[in-house]
Amino acid sequence: MICCLNPNCNQPLNPPGRKVCQICGSKLEPLLRNRYRVVKPIGQGGFGRTYLAADQDMLNASCVIKQFSVQSQGAQSQEKAIELFNKEAYRLHELGVHPQIPTLLAYFEQDKRLYLVQQFIEGQNLYQELVQQGAFNEGKVREVLRDILPVLKFVHERQVIHRDITPTNIIRRKSDGKLVLIDFGIAKQITESTASQPGTKIGTEGYAPLEQLRNGQVFPASDIYSLGATCIYLMTQVKPDSLYNPLNGQWIWRDYLRKKGIDVSDNLTQILDKMLKDWVNERYQSADLVLQDLNVVGWQPATPKNPPPPKTSPVTPQATVSRSPEPNPNPNASVSGRFNVAKTPIFQNRNMRRPITPPPASRPPNSSSAKRVWRCVNTLTGHTSWVMAVAISLNKQVIASGGLDDQIKVWSSQTGELLHNLPGHTKAVNSLSISPDGLILASGSDDEKIKLWNLHTATLMQTLTEHSRDVNAVAISPDGQMLVSGGDDRTIKLWRLKNGLPIRTLFAAAGMIKAIAIHPKGLFIATGGLDNQIKLWKLATGELVNTLNGHFNSVYAVAFSSDGQLLASASKDKTVKLWNVQTGELIRTFSGHSGYVNGVAISPDNQTVISASSDKTIKIWRLETGELLSTLNEHTSAINALAMSVDGQLIVSASSDKTIKIWQGFG
Known part of the structure; x- marks a missing residue:
C-alpha cells in the first residue's frame, strides 16, 4: 500500500x-526523502498527521514520522513557523541522548510540509497498560515516579519543559520495561506561534496546571504537576480534575480510593498533594526534591518492571469524559527527542584484542600540544542555520564552512573577515576539503552533488553527480591529485581532482558512509558510517585491507595521525577510539563526552587527541594515557565538525549555534 500524505x-x-x-487526487510519494516508506497513519491533529514508517536504509526498521502542515497565511508567518520548527528539532536532537527519550533521526521540509522522523518505541503506553491490567497500586506508582523524575531532571536542566505529561505520553518499552517519555510538543508550539485564533493553549485538560491552561506559562513545576495528575489517574482510573473539590480547594483522590477499600501511605499522599498544589511556588520546584522525599521511606515497587506481554490487541479507550486521559492512546502518535536510529548494532565486536602501547611518534623538539592552553580567539557569524562542516587551508590563511542553510562561506582565519559566499548547493552542505595548494575547495551536499570551487576567484569549477544519495564526506589526498567521497548511497568514490573524472567506486553495502580520511602518505582510505565499523582501503587499488570493530554505534569522523601510524575514530556511542593502523588493534578508548562525538583530530606531535561533541564541548586528551587535559565549552549548541591546522596551533569548530569558533593554543 502507498499512503497519501495529504493531511x-x-x-x-x-x-x-x-x-x-x-480519494483526494494528491500526488503519491513512495519514499519520503528517498528513504522513508510511510506505512500508515497512526495519529491526527490540527498540524497534520503522524505516521508509522519503515527506514529502508536501516533494514526497514520501524520509525515514526510526524508531519506539520503550516496553516498560517503569509511568508513572514511561514518563516516563523519554520524557524520554530528548526529550533525545537535541535532541542529534541539534544534531548534524545537520554536513553528514556526517543531518538530524533531526521527533520526536513518536503512539498511545503515539515517532517520529523523519530525512533519507534515498541511497547504499551501507561493508559493501555491501565486498561489491560487495571488500576496501579502504590508500588507501581512509585516505580513511575522513580523512572520518570530523573528524565524530567535531565530535560529541565536543558531548559526544556515537556508541557504535556499524560498516561499516553509515557511508554513502557517492551525490550527492558523502562518507561520512555514521548511527545515534547513541537506541533503545539508551532501552531501556537502561527495561529491567529484566540484561546490557543498548550497541554491536556485535567493534567495541565492552571498557569499553563490560562496563559501558556510553564515552569519545571508545571511538568511536576502533570506527573502528579498522571499518577492519580493511574491509581483511580478517574480523570484528575474530577477528583478536585473547588469549594475547599482540596484534592479528594485519597477519599475516593478509601471508599474502594484502597489505602495509600501518608508519604506518597503528601508527595502527590505537594506536586498538585495550585500555586506554582507551593509545589516542588525540581524533580530532585520529589525524589528526595520519595526515597525517605525506601519503598520498593511491588510489581515487576516488565509486565507480561498482552494476550490481546491494545484496547482503545472509551469515549467517556471522566475516565479517558486523552483521545489518542497510540504510543507513537507523537514525536520527541535526534538523528540516526538507536538500535542494537548489526555488527558485534568480534575481533577485539587487548590494547597495545601506541607506536612511537615523531615529535618536534621543544613542542608539546599537551601543555598548550586553548583559548577562543575569534567567533565567525553569518550562517543562518547549523554549521555542519569546516576546513582550514594548509597555510592557515583560509577557513571554509558549510551548513544547513545550503551555503558555503570562506573566511580569513587571521581577521575573521568573510571573504566569499559560494552559493550553488540546493541542500545542506555536509563536508568540505581544501587542496594542499589552497586553490581548490571540494564540497559535499545533501543535494547528491560534489562541487569543486576555485578559492582564489570564488567561482564554481565543476559539479560531480555520480552519487545517487546525500554526499556526507569528501577528502582531498595529500598530494592534491585525488578526491575521495562517500555518502548515503553506501559507496566511496575516487576522482581525479584536476578534471573531475571518476577513477573507481568502492562499495560498503552494510551502511551509509559518514566519514572519510586519507592516509598522510596516500597509502589508505579510512571510512566510517552507520555499520559502526571503520574500514581501511588501499588508495591505489581500492582493496579492502582491514575492518576495525569496536564502536557500538555509528562512526561520524575519522582522522589519521601525521605519521600515519595511528587512526582516531569518533562515534555516536559517545567515545573516541585510537587504533594501530598497521595491525588494526584497538589502543585505547577515550570516554567522557555526554553526547555524540562528531569530530576528531590528532595533533601533529601525536601528543593529544581532540574531539568535538553534541554535548557542546571540545575535549583535549593526552594520547598516551587517555587523560582528559582540558574542556573547551564556549559553544552554546552541538559541535558538528572540527578541523586542526597542520602545525597544531589552531582548532576550528562548527556548531549548531550557527557559529564557527577559532581556538589558538598558547604555551
Whole structure:
C-alpha cells in the first residue's frame, strides 16, 4: 500500500503502483526523502498527521514520522513557523541522548510540509497498560515516579519543559520495561506561534496546571504537576480534575480510593498533594526534591518492571469524559527527542584484542600540544542555520564552512573577515576539503552533488553527480591529485581532482558512509558510517585491507595521525577510539563526552587527541594515557565538525549555534 500524505485525505491508503491518491487526487510519494516508506497513519491533529514508517536504509526498521502542515497565511508567518520548527528539532536532537527519550533521526521540509522522523518505541503506553491490567497500586506508582523524575531532571536542566505529561505520553518499552517519555510538543508550539485564533493553549485538560491552561506559562513545576495528575489517574482510573473539590480547594483522590477499600501511605499522599498544589511556588520546584522525599521511606515497587506481554490487541479507550486521559492512546502518535536510529548494532565486536602501547611518534623538539592552553580567539557569524562542516587551508590563511542553510562561506582565519559566499548547493552542505595548494575547495551536499570551487576567484569549477544519495564526506589526498567521497548511497568514490573524472567506486553495502580520511602518505582510505565499523582501503587499488570493530554505534569522523601510524575514530556511542593502523588493534578508548562525538583530530606531535561533541564541548586528551587535559565549552549548541591546522596551533569548530569558533593554543 502507498499512503497519501495529504493531511486532509480521509482514506489515505492506496493500492501499490498508483501515482495519485484515489480519494483526494494528491500526488503519491513512495519514499519520503528517498528513504522513508510511510506505512500508515497512526495519529491526527490540527498540524497534520503522524505516521508509522519503515527506514529502508536501516533494514526497514520501524520509525515514526510526524508531519506539520503550516496553516498560517503569509511568508513572514511561514518563516516563523519554520524557524520554530528548526529550533525545537535541535532541542529534541539534544534531548534524545537520554536513553528514556526517543531518538530524533531526521527533520526536513518536503512539498511545503515539515517532517520529523523519530525512533519507534515498541511497547504499551501507561493508559493501555491501565486498561489491560487495571488500576496501579502504590508500588507501581512509585516505580513511575522513580523512572520518570530523573528524565524530567535531565530535560529541565536543558531548559526544556515537556508541557504535556499524560498516561499516553509515557511508554513502557517492551525490550527492558523502562518507561520512555514521548511527545515534547513541537506541533503545539508551532501552531501556537502561527495561529491567529484566540484561546490557543498548550497541554491536556485535567493534567495541565492552571498557569499553563490560562496563559501558556510553564515552569519545571508545571511538568511536576502533570506527573502528579498522571499518577492519580493511574491509581483511580478517574480523570484528575474530577477528583478536585473547588469549594475547599482540596484534592479528594485519597477519599475516593478509601471508599474502594484502597489505602495509600501518608508519604506518597503528601508527595502527590505537594506536586498538585495550585500555586506554582507551593509545589516542588525540581524533580530532585520529589525524589528526595520519595526515597525517605525506601519503598520498593511491588510489581515487576516488565509486565507480561498482552494476550490481546491494545484496547482503545472509551469515549467517556471522566475516565479517558486523552483521545489518542497510540504510543507513537507523537514525536520527541535526534538523528540516526538507536538500535542494537548489526555488527558485534568480534575481533577485539587487548590494547597495545601506541607506536612511537615523531615529535618536534621543544613542542608539546599537551601543555598548550586553548583559548577562543575569534567567533565567525553569518550562517543562518547549523554549521555542519569546516576546513582550514594548509597555510592557515583560509577557513571554509558549510551548513544547513545550503551555503558555503570562506573566511580569513587571521581577521575573521568573510571573504566569499559560494552559493550553488540546493541542500545542506555536509563536508568540505581544501587542496594542499589552497586553490581548490571540494564540497559535499545533501543535494547528491560534489562541487569543486576555485578559492582564489570564488567561482564554481565543476559539479560531480555520480552519487545517487546525500554526499556526507569528501577528502582531498595529500598530494592534491585525488578526491575521495562517500555518502548515503553506501559507496566511496575516487576522482581525479584536476578534471573531475571518476577513477573507481568502492562499495560498503552494510551502511551509509559518514566519514572519510586519507592516509598522510596516500597509502589508505579510512571510512566510517552507520555499520559502526571503520574500514581501511588501499588508495591505489581500492582493496579492502582491514575492518576495525569496536564502536557500538555509528562512526561520524575519522582522522589519521601525521605519521600515519595511528587512526582516531569518533562515534555516536559517545567515545573516541585510537587504533594501530598497521595491525588494526584497538589502543585505547577515550570516554567522557555526554553526547555524540562528531569530530576528531590528532595533533601533529601525536601528543593529544581532540574531539568535538553534541554535548557542546571540545575535549583535549593526552594520547598516551587517555587523560582528559582540558574542556573547551564556549559553544552554546552541538559541535558538528572540527578541523586542526597542520602545525597544531589552531582548532576550528562548527556548531549548531550557527557559529564557527577559532581556538589558538598558547604555551
